Amino acid sequence: MDRGNRESEGERAVTPRLVIVVSGKRKTGKDYLGSRLVDAIGESSALVHLSSPIKSHWARTHGLDLQALLGDGHYKERYRAEMVAWSEEVRRRDPGYFCRLATDSDACRERPIWVVSDARRPSDVSWFQHFFPGRVKTVRMHASDELRRHRGWTFVAGIDDAETECALDSFPDWDLIVENNETGGLEKGIETIFTWVQHFLSDS
Incomplete structure (x- = not known):
């Protein structure tokens, strides 16, 4: 993990055209959006x-x-709380550790558009912005608590009020906020994201 703290931009051999960083609370549809985008792109x-x-x-x-x-x-x-506790300890020592591991794949090396479907902290966003300046677009998913409950969400103390769910609540600089409340906001958001994809793929 020490190497990760010293990693410089020059050491990143892979440079995507566009990184779409998606964030949102549980059951807001961030994973669904990620899958929709990858299927369509x-x-x-x-x-x-x-x-x-x-x-x-x-x-x-x-x-x-x-x-x-x-x-x-x-x-x-069943295992979320324990996984969160362990991963938070790792992140305290090396905030970019899981970002590096998650992008160290053949798919990321070979494909120009990355869709990151589960950013949870400012350090997640800043890691991508640092290594890929000018190539990152941020998306925040919103959904009403009523709709989240309909999708299976229930509030769990220690999870829904923890940093993993709340650290990006006050993040000020989203490029796009998608209101995923069955009012057409998701489809409009996807249309906007596709304009980004087309722009970055054509900008050689």
């Missing part, structure tokens, strides 16, 4: 989950079902 895009290295480590060291942890069901909720 196709082979030019890579879907990046910053939580994947955390879940991979947890599955490997605790003998758990990795695919279930990566899914959107109740299985991962």
